[in-house]
Amino acid sequence: MNTWRKLRRTILSVPANNMKMIEKSAGLSADIIMLDLEDSVPLSQKDEARATAVKAVNSGIFSGKTVSVRVNPTGTAQIYKDIIALAQECRGKIESVIIPKTDRAADIHFAEGLLRSVMAESASDELIYIEPSIESAEGLENISEIASASALNISLVFGIADFTASTGGRLTSLSGHGENDESVYPGHRFHYVMSRIVSTARANGLYPIDAPFGNFRDTEGLKKSCLTATALGFEGKWVIHPDQIETVNSVFAPSQEEIERAGAIIQAYENAGSNKAGSAQIEGRMIDGATLRLAKLVHEKAELMKNV
CATH class of the missing domain: 1.10.287 (Helix Hairpins)
Structure with a gap:
C-alpha cells in the first residue's frame, strides 16, 4: 500500500520508441512521465522501444521527474522482457510499472513475483511499484481482488477505450472519453465504472487515475472531463498531448x-x-x-x- 504522497495530476503518455518525444517530455510540466511499451509501439519495435526506454531512464534527462513505464500485458512474451529489463537496469530511477489489461488478481501476482525475484538479486532497497489498469468488464468485476493483490500496488488506472470495447459500447471519440457522449447517452455513461474505480482505490489506499481525453484540440471538453473526474475523487488523469498538460494540472490543483x-x-x-x-x-x-x-x-x- 502506498504510504507517501506526491502530485499525480498529469501522467503524460509517451511512446517509448520515439527518443525525440521522450527527450521533449523531460522538459514539460507533467507531474509524471509514462513511457509506453504497449499500445503505441508496433510488435516489430518492442525490443527497440524497451532498449530506448532503458537508455532514456539511465541518461539522466529525467532528473527530478517521476517516471513510470507501461509494460506489455500478462500473457505476452514481451512482459517478461519488459519487467526483467526495467527491474535490472532502471531500479531507483522509475517509480512503477503499469500493468495494462489487468483482468484478475493473478495478473498482479505474476507481475509482483517477477519484479520481486529480479529485485532480490540486487542490494538496493529501492522498490518498483505496480499500477493495475482496469480495461475490461472482467477487470471491473474483479477490481477489489486486484486492488488488494499486492503491497506494491499504488494506483488503479481507468483504461477507457479497451473497457468500452469489452462491454460492446460505442466509441464516440478517439479514447472513448469525450466530446460526443451526450449525443448517444443522456448523462455520463462511464459514471458507474469511474465511481467504482475511485471507491475501490481509496478503500485500499491507492490513487485512482482517470483515462485520457481523446481530442487534444478541445480544451473546453478536456476541462469538463477533468471537472467530472475531480468531482468523483480521481487523483489525476492521463494526457496524450503536451497541450493538455496545463488544463489538467490546473483543474486537478486546488484553487x-x-x-x-x-x-x-x-x-x-x-x-x-x-x-x-x-x-x-x-x-x-x-x-x-x-x-x-x-x-x-x-x-x-x-x-x-x-x-x-
Missing part, C-alpha cells in the same frame, strides 16, 4: 480560494481545541470530521505544489 478556505477550517478547528470548545464553526457552519479531513487534503496538496 487559491480553496486553499485559503481549507486553512481557515483547520485553524478554526485548532482554535476550538485550544479553547476547549465543544465544537468548531466557520461562517456560521459547524466543522465536522469529514470537513476537516477534506480541508487537510487540500492543504496537503497545496504543500506539495510548493515544490513544483
Whole structure:
C-alpha cells in the first residue's frame, strides 16, 4: 500500500520508441512521465522501444521527474522482457510499472513475483511499484481482488477505450472519453465504472487515475472531463498531448480560494481545541470530521505544489 504522497495530476503518455518525444517530455510540466511499451509501439519495435526506454531512464534527462513505464500485458512474451529489463537496469530511477489489461488478481501476482525475484538479486532497497489498469468488464468485476493483490500496488488506472470495447459500447471519440457522449447517452455513461474505480482505490489506499481525453484540440471538453473526474475523487488523469498538460494540472490543483478556505477550517478547528470548545464553526457552519479531513487534503496538496 502506498504510504507517501506526491502530485499525480498529469501522467503524460509517451511512446517509448520515439527518443525525440521522450527527450521533449523531460522538459514539460507533467507531474509524471509514462513511457509506453504497449499500445503505441508496433510488435516489430518492442525490443527497440524497451532498449530506448532503458537508455532514456539511465541518461539522466529525467532528473527530478517521476517516471513510470507501461509494460506489455500478462500473457505476452514481451512482459517478461519488459519487467526483467526495467527491474535490472532502471531500479531507483522509475517509480512503477503499469500493468495494462489487468483482468484478475493473478495478473498482479505474476507481475509482483517477477519484479520481486529480479529485485532480490540486487542490494538496493529501492522498490518498483505496480499500477493495475482496469480495461475490461472482467477487470471491473474483479477490481477489489486486484486492488488488494499486492503491497506494491499504488494506483488503479481507468483504461477507457479497451473497457468500452469489452462491454460492446460505442466509441464516440478517439479514447472513448469525450466530446460526443451526450449525443448517444443522456448523462455520463462511464459514471458507474469511474465511481467504482475511485471507491475501490481509496478503500485500499491507492490513487485512482482517470483515462485520457481523446481530442487534444478541445480544451473546453478536456476541462469538463477533468471537472467530472475531480468531482468523483480521481487523483489525476492521463494526457496524450503536451497541450493538455496545463488544463489538467490546473483543474486537478486546488484553487487559491480553496486553499485559503481549507486553512481557515483547520485553524478554526485548532482554535476550538485550544479553547476547549465543544465544537468548531466557520461562517456560521459547524466543522465536522469529514470537513476537516477534506480541508487537510487540500492543504496537503497545496504543500506539495510548493515544490513544483
